[in-house]
Amino acid sequence: MSREQFGKLLTQGLKSIAALEKTDLSELQYELGREIGISIWTLYKWRKNTSIPSDDRTLAILARACVQRGHMGRQWLSDFLSCTIYSNKSGLLNELYPEGEAIVVTHNLPRRQHKKLIGRESELHDIQMFLSPRHRVGVVCISGGGGVGKSALALEVAHGCHETTASLQPDERFESIIWVTAKNVELLPAGQMERQPTFTDLDSVYRAIADLLDIPAIFRTATQAEKNIIVMRLLAEKRVLLILDNLEDVDDPSLFVFLRDLPAPSKAVVTSRHRIDVAVPIFLHTLDEETAHELVHMETERHNLHISEAEVRLLLQKTGGLPLAIIRTIGRMVWRGSNMETEIAQLNDPKNEIYDFCFSKTITLIQLSDAYKLFSALAVFNSKISRAALGFVAGFEDDDLRRDEGLSDLEVLSLCYKDGDYYRLEPLTHTQALTELHAHPAFERETRERWVKWYLIFTSMYGGRDESEMHLRYDYLEEDWNNILNVIRWCIDESRYEDTVMLWQNIRDFTHIYGFWSDRVSLLGWIIEEAKNRNEWQTAVQAMYDKAFTLTLTGPSSRIEEADLLLQDCWRRREVISPIVEARVAALMASLYIKYHKHEEAHQWLATGESLLCDSHLEPLELARERTSLLYDKGENWFVLGDYGNAHKVFEEMLQQGQISGWQRSIAHAQNWLAYVAILQGDLTMGEQYLRMGWSVAERIKEQRVQAYYKRTFAYYYDKLGSKSEALKWAEDACDSFERLGMPPDMNAMRELILHLKAS
Structure with a gap:
């Protein structure tokens, strides 16, 4: 007698009951303890191998509960009893699992169309739970769009009920399983094929019941009311599972009354594209990417077909994980000998039969x-x-x-x-x-106009200039970015210049801060050319500056050269822009010359920018904000030259100007630079202080570039501190961020640090 084995088996059985009945294990133990007449603590000790109950009554209650409610198998029961001193082990085993008893379930199920049902495990479990005689639900409706796999799931449920009959308790078994379908057309690789439905109304369901159960009396009665009485009595006396497939094709209100009044212990599973109010719903979505990938693999293996990983991604993107579309596309490739490109083109054709x-x-x-x-x-x-x-x-x-x-x-x-x-x-x-x-062209025109109007209002409400706590508004733009980008691209395709510029002005700062740099460069390219064509040079120069700014961050050299050309064009046309924008162009020219390692020229451009700001007559807060950008580049110039002392002074001034203006992004940048400089000078205490102060701000405002720089600084800090594993974690995170933003020089620097850390 093994206490350890007994405890393990008892735990398995109780956990199975709790999972199937979706109840807490403690509540289940309390319920069983009350039935047996023991405390929950005693049950806990049995599970933890402290002791084994010795009386037949207790052991029988535990065994019956685990088998009947937890669906534990015959082998489990045999192992469980062998651990005990139960007086009649074979008797209890034969009671719960009668040997040699032939269990016949009448059914008319069609064969499965698949080798394995993929991705519906959760729904399958829920339906099996609803079909239990202990569950009050009588009808389950599997609903979802066409081709999502409703019939396949219903068929899997029905076959599962038939195949597991022998292992179920008598009250859980279905004596008959009846399948009827209203489907009148099937979509095969060759096209749509008509088929004969097996039910069209309530009478045809009754006919299927009579045929399978061999009860012709149902149709010898004179009235519909008598038929209803006979069928309801039959379904109350026997445990019958009805599967009604494609219910959306049936127009018979009496059928819904029948389902509503379906007597226990019989159950029904219906499939329908339309949800119904007389059943508990099981709604099917398309398959997620991982599961859809598994389905593609299974189908290509079944047909001995090879497709590349790129083709798989293309198929999943176009079908959205719709099982019918995946299976039919692969089937058509085999049947027609076509390739993926041809079949995707077919899916893009609205006249496709699917x-x-x-x-x-x-x-x-x-x-x-x-x-x-x-x-x-x-x-x-x-x-x-x-x-x-x-x-x-x-x-x-x-x-x-x-x-x-x-x-x-x-x-x-x-x-x-x-x-x-x-x-x-x-x-x-x-x-x-x-x-x-x-x-409907007229409705489409009106819809598109309202669509553009909505996003002009939406981006104006949640976009605009980067100011304090703007991330609270920008988050709304990020959540809806795909739709915003789509409306802008439509405006571009339709040459709606004014709408495009207005939308752009609303999202300008957002696209930089949240790292949508690729989209930013693409949109600015169109605005620049269109503004030039319209001789709107203020807009053109501002857009050229914005594009150059992003290009200087992303590299490589070809992008730096393009940024240089754009800035030179801006400078030549500076008479059309304000001194503020002129000063920004000068600061960006300085940043460019730093990258060219022409530090004297960078200082000259920074001096030009300072002079322009002094002549701009800005309000103190605005002047402080604009000066932070110049100070950023000035400090970086000293830093690249290795003059950390002057770099520190400039970044201290940048921090002060940021605090005056209240511009949190510049404050976070300044604190990161001060931390970086302090760490390289060996002052780890000061470096950590600046890092801790600035990182919380960088995280809160969600500025992707400044977060990447902080991760880089943390990596160097932990490296200097001697914590290589922590340094490696931050360096890898920084590398990923730089790669995602498209900043190759910074990404490569992090890769070198990663190699160094792994080697040390």
Whole structure:
């Protein structure tokens, strides 16, 4: 008799009950202790191998609970009893697992269409829990968009119930499993194929029950009421599992009454693109990237087809993880002998049969309704969008009730996904929404105008100049950046210059601080050329300065040369700009010459910038703000020359000017430089003080570049301190940040430090 083995097996059984019934283990132990007549502490001691109960009654209660409620198998029970002195082990084993008993489950299940169901483990577990006789739920509805795998999951549930019958307790077994489908068309690689549905109304469900259970009396009755009585009595006497596939294709209100009144112990699982109110919902989303990748691997292996990793990524991006689209695309490649490029082009074609199969019937239900307008308007958004924004763009700015009713309809019909107060479309659904939008040119024009107007208001509200605590507003821009970028690019494609410039001015500082540098350079390139063509030189010069500023940060040499040309052009046209912008250009020229190692010229440009600021008649706070940029470059020039003493003085002045202006970004930069200089001078105490003060600010304001510089400084600090592992962690983090921002020189410096740290 092994106490250790007994405790281990008992713990397994109790944890299985707790998991299946979703209850706390302590509450379960309290419940069992009360039934047995012992304390929870005694049960705990049994689990921890202190002792083993010796009376038959206690052991039988524990064994029956673990088998019947925890679904522990025959082998577990045999091992469990062998650890005890139970008087009739074989008797209890045969009671809970009768030997030689032939268990026959009548069914009409079609065979599985897949080798393995991928990515639905959580939903499968939930449905199995709902099908337990101990759960009050009678009907489960698997809902979701077309092609998401509803029928496959229902079939897996049904086969699972059939295959595990022998291991289940008598009250948990289904005596019959009945499958009916209303599906009248199948989408195969060759195209849509008509098929014969096996149910179209309640009577056809009754017919399937009568045929499988061999009870013709159901159809010998004179009235529908008598049929209802016979079937309900039968389902109350037997434990029957009904699977009703593609319920959205059935229009029979009496069927929903039947499902609502379904008697225990029978259960029903229905699949439908539309959510129903008589069932507990199991909503299927498309597969996540990892799971969709697994499905691609399984399908290519099944067809003995090889596709590259780049092609897999392309397929997943276009299908959005929709199982039907993945399986059909791979099937078409095998059937047609085509390549991935051809099949992706097919998926981009709105006339592809997959769109008709997945959407045509559902779209027909909402045609010309508020839901249809909302669905079409969703097409202009690239990623999830708020309820307020969608309502405004769709034309429901002053009618929240109609907007919310329409969105509810879209949810019920599985045409959009809701995430809190945000809505989104999957890639193929987005293509369909675009098709619907293009089909109504007048509505599309109005929608696009409202779309641009919304983002002009939105970016004005949450964007603008970088000032104190701006990250609290900029966070809203970051969350919606894909949509903002999409509307700007549309304005560019439509040559809407004024709208593009206004949007840009609202997001100018945000794109720098939050590290959207690639997008920033791309947008500025168009604004520069368009402003030049319109002879709007103030806008052009400001945009050239902004682009040059970003290019000087990102390198390599070709970008530095481009920045040089842009700044020279700015300087030649300085008569059209204010002294403030002129001073900024001078400071950036100094930064450029520092990179060229022409330090005397850098000093001259900095002196020019100081002179321009002195003549600008700025208010003290504004002057202090502008001077911090000049002082940054002046301090960096001394630092590169190795004159840490002068660098320290300049950065101290920069810190003071930042504090006067209240510009937190300049304060954080100054404190990082002061920390860096102190560390290189060997003053680790002072370096740490500046680091700790500045890092909290850098984290809070979310300035990506200054955070990267702080990580670099932390790496050098811990290296000097002798903590190599901590230094390596910060250096790797800094390297990742520089790489993400596109700053090769700084990234390479960190790689050298990483090599040094690993070697030491």
